Amino acid sequence: VTPWLLRVERRLTWRLEADETGTGRQVGEAREATLDVRRGRRWARAVLPADEALEARVAAALPALAAVASPGAPGRWRLRPGAAVDWPDRVDAGGWAKALRRARAAVVSLAVEIERVETSLTDARGARRETVRHGTRLHVVAAGDEGCQAFALSLPTPAPRVPPLDALLRFAAAPRRPLAGGGPVRLAAPALAQLLDRGVAGPASAALLPGRPGERVDDLGRPRRAGGRFVTFRERAAHLPAGTLPPGEGPCVRRLDAIVAGGGPIRLAGVAEAGVVRIAVDPEDLRAALASPARRGVSLEGVPVGGVDYFLPEVDLGAMSWTAW
Amino acid sequence: MAGRFAVADVFFEATRRLRLGGEGPPEVRVARGVQLRGVAQRSARLAWTHDLSAAGLGRALAAVGARAGAAPRWPAVRDEAPLDAAPLVALLRAVRRRAGVPVSLSILERRRAVFRAPGEGVAWRERTWLLEAASGGVSFGRGLPVDVAGLAAAIAAADAPAAGPCGRLTVVFAPGASGVAMHELVGHALEADHALSGDSAFAGRAMGDEVAPGELTVVDDPDPARGAGGLHVDDEGCAAGPVVLVDGGRLAGLLHDRVTAAVMGGRARGNGRRASVRHEPAPRMRNVTVAAGPHDPGALLSGIRDGLYVERASGWSRGGRFALDVHAGRRIRAGALAEPVGGVSVQGAVLEALAALEGVGRDVAPCLEPVRCGKRGDVLTGAWGPTLRFAPLEVVA
Numbered sequence: 001v002t003p004w005l006l007r008v009e010r011r012l013t014w015r016l017e018a019d020e021t022g023t024g025r026q027v028g029e030a031r032e033a034t035l036d037v038r039r040g041r042r043w044a045r046a047v048l049p050a051d052e053a054l055e056a057r058v059a060a061a062l063p064a065l066a067a068v069a070s071p072g073a074p075g076r077w078r079l080r081p082g083a084a085v086d087w088p089d090r091v092d093a094g095g096w097a098k099a100l101r102r103a104r105a106a107v108v109s110l111a112v113e114i115e116r117v118e119t120s121l122t123d124a125r126g127a128r129r130e131t132v133r134h135g136t137r138l139h140v141v142a143a144g145d146e147g148c149q150a151f152a153l154s155l156p157t158p159a160p161r162v163p164p165l166d167a168l169l170r171f172a173a174a175p176r177r178p179l180a181g182g183g184p185v186r187l188a189a190p191a192l193a194q195l196l197d198r199g200v201a202g203p204a205s206a207a208l209l210p211g212r213p214g215e216r217v218d219d220l221g222r223p224r225r226a227g228g229r230f231v232t233f234r235e236r237a238a239h240l241p242a243g244t245l246p247p248g249e250g251p252c253v254r255r256l257d258a259i260v261a262g263g264g265p266i267r268l269a270g271v272a273e274a275g276v277v278r279i280a281v282d283p284e285d286l287r288a289a290l291a292s293p294a295r296r297g298v299s300l301e302g303v304p305v306g307g308v309d310y311f312l313p314e315v316d317l318g319a320m321s322w323t324a325w
Numbered sequence: 326m327a328g329r330f331a332v333a334d335v336f337f338e339a340t341r342r343l344r345l346g347g348e349g350p351p352e353v354r355v356a357r358g359v360q361l362r363g364v365a366q367r368s369a370r371l372a373w374t375h376d377l378s379a380a381g382l383g384r385a386l387a388a389v390g391a392r393a394g395a396a397p398r399w400p401a402v403r404d405e406a407p408l409d410a411a412p413l414v415a416l417l418r419a420v421r422r423r424a425g426v427p428v429s430l431s432i433l434e435r436r437r438a439v440f441r442a443p444g445e446g447v448a449w450r451e452r453t454w455l456l457e458a459a460s461g462g463v464s465f466g467r468g469l470p471v472d473v474a475g476l477a478a479a480i481a482a483a484d485a486p487a488a489g490p491c492g493r494l495t496v497v498f499a500p501g502a503s504g505v506a507m508h509e510l511v512g513h514a515l516e517a518d519h520a521l522s523g524d525s526a527f528a529g530r531a532m533g534d535e536v537a538p539g540e541l542t543v544v545d546d547p548d549p550a551r552g553a554g555g556l557h558v559d560d561e562g563c564a565a566g567p568v569v570l571v572d573g574g575r576l577a578g579l580l581h582d583r584v585t586a587a588v589m590g591g592r593a594r595g596n597g598r599r600a601s602v603r604h605e606p607a608p609r610m611r612n613v614t615v616a617a618g619p620h621d622p623g624a625l626l627s628g629i630r631d632g633l634y635v636e637r638a639s640g641w642s643r644g645g646r647f648a649l650d651v652h653a654g655r656r657i658r659a660g661a662l663a664e665p666v667g668g669v670s671v672q673g674a675v676l677e678a679l680a681a682l683e684g685v686g687r688d689v690a691p692c693l694e695p696v697r698c699g700k701r702g703d704v705l706t707g708a709w710g711p712t713l714r715f716a717p718l719e720v721v722a
Contacts (some may be wrong), residue, residue: 021367022366022367022368022369023367023368023369024368024369024370024371025368025369025370025371025388026370026371026372026373026605027371027372027373027384027385027388028372028373028374028603029373029374029375029376029381029384029385030358030375030603031374031375031376032356032375036350043350044350044351044352045349045350045351045352045353046352046353046354046355047352047353047354047355047356048355049355049356049357049375050375051375051376051377051378052378057355061353065351065353068351069350069351070350070351257641257648258641258648258650258670258672260650260668260669260670260722264488264668265722267670267721267722269648278721280722
C-alpha cells in the first residue's frame, strides 16, 4: 500500500471591525484538503478542494502523485487514536468599552477575529483523528502623539475570549520618540515571533518547542518533544517556555519594522515602549538568551505570525547600544 | 445585492498551480471560491467561501444580508494563450544547473469572474509562470525568457551579499531597481486608501504640487507585456488603463478601487486587486514604470567618490517613511562600479528622498524579478525604470 496522509481542514472566520468611518463584518469559510503521498523516501503533495467530490479527487490524485514523487524525508505518519482537542466557543466582549475608557488611548480602529478550525486526518491504514480548535484575535490600531502613524498589534488567546486590554492600549498610545543609548535591551513576544518567523535566528530557533504549552499531543496524536519537527504538514504552533526573568529596565522592543540578516549580526529596527530604536543582535547571543531560563520572562504571550501561533516570553538580549531610527 | 449597497459585487476564482523543484515536494494545488461584497455608506459586509454548494452559497448570502436571485449568465471568458510546460521544465533544469542552488518552477492558471449586477459580468483567464530561488522570485512571464545565464547569475549573486557601506551616501539605482524604489517612494503613497486614511507621504498635498525634480515621471502601467502586475481587467471588473502618478515632478494621480473612487470622486482604472478570494479588493499597483530622463547612465556615476549602486532591492513604506533593503549592489568608487555589496538598507523620509533625486537616466529596463507587494495579501507587481541618482541618503546596516 502506498502510504498517504489526508488532512481535511474547514476553517471558519468571523471578523468584526469598527473605526470612525463605520463598521465592517466579514465571514469566511475555507475548505481545503492536503494529500501527502510517499513512495519510499520520495513524496509529493496535492492541495484540493474539500467538496463533495473529494473522494474521487483523492482517488485520481494518488497514482499521479506517486508517479511524480521526489526525494525527501516526510517522516512517519502513523495516526494514533486520541480524544479530539475541543476548545470552548464563546466570546466575552463585556470589558472592552471599560478598558478603552480607562486607557484613554488614541484608538483609531478595533477589530476582533474569531476562528474555528476543524481538522480531520486520515491515513492509508484507515486510522483517523479529528480536532476542533478555536481562537480569538484582537487588532488595535492607535495613533501616537509625535506625528507618528497609526499601527496595529494583535493578541491571540488560547480560548475565544477577549483578553485584558489595558497594557496593550497603554503601549498603543505611548509616545514614539527616536531613542539612542546603551544598556540592557529586551525583545517582547511579538518582536521575537517576527524574528523567529523570518527564519533568520539560525541556531536560536532550536530552542523552540512545538505546540501550545498546554497541548501534549500534535494533530497525529504523537506526544510533543523538544526540538521535534513535523515534516508532513506545516506546524501550526511553536512555543518557548517561560523563565524567571522579572520585568526590568531598558527598552523593550515590541514590534519590528525591519529585519536585515546576511550572515553576521541580525540588524533590527523596532518600536519600544518609549521610542523607536535600531539594534544589531549576534545570532549566538540570541541563542544563548533563548536557551537560558534566567533570560526569559515569567509569562507567555501568544502571537500569530505567518500562519504559526507562537507562544513566547519576553527575552533579555543583554547590554548593547542602540541608535535612533 | 446592488440595490442595498453603493458598491457590490460577486467575485469567483478558480486556480490551479503546479510547483516543481526547489526544496519542497512537487505540489499541485487546486482551489476555487466565491466572495460576496457589499459596501454602504457606513458599513461594509463581506463573505467568502470555498463551499460552492447551494448550502455554502446560502450561508455566504445570509452573511452579507442578501437573498439569492436568478443565477447570472456566465460571460464569455477572455482567455490567454496556454503555457507549454515542457520548455518551462527545460528552463528550470538549465537555470538550476547553472546556478547550482535549488530553484523551483510554478505554473499558475487562474480563472476569475466578477458580477456587479445580473447580466453584467466579466470573466477572464490568466496563465503565468514563476521561477524562484530561496532568495526570492527570479523571473516570471507569459512567454519564455532567453537569458538563462543572466537568470543563473542573478540567483548566484543574490545568495552571497557582502556587507555594504553605511552612512550618508550618494545612492544610484540600477535600471529596473529604480522601479522598485518608486514602488515604495511614490506608489504606496498614491494608493487612494492610504490618501483617505492620512497614512500617505503626500498627506496635505494636492494634485499638481511639486514633490520631485521635473525629470521624474512615474506611471502605473497595466500592460501585461510589461511585467508581473499586468492585467486587462482588475478584480472588480474594471477595464485597466495607465495611471500617471507623477508627471514632471508633480503629483498627477491616485490609484483607485471602486470604493475609493466613489468616496473621492475619482476614476477606477483597474487598480482594484484581490490577493485571493479571501481578500477584499484594495487599490494596488500593477507595473510601476519610471519614464526615461535626459542623462547618459555612465554620466550619472561620474563625480561620486564613494557611493552605493543598488541592483536588487525590496522594501516597505508607511506614513511618510520608507526602507529599501539592498539584496545585491555594488560599491561606487571614484565614479566607477567596484566590489559587490549587500545587506544594507536605504532609509529615510519619502519627501526628502524625492527632493534628493539628482538625475534620471535614459536607459529604461525591466526589473527581472516580480515585486511582491504584501499590503493586503500578496500580489505580484512589476517594475521598470532607468538609472536614478540620488544625493546622499541614509544607508544603515
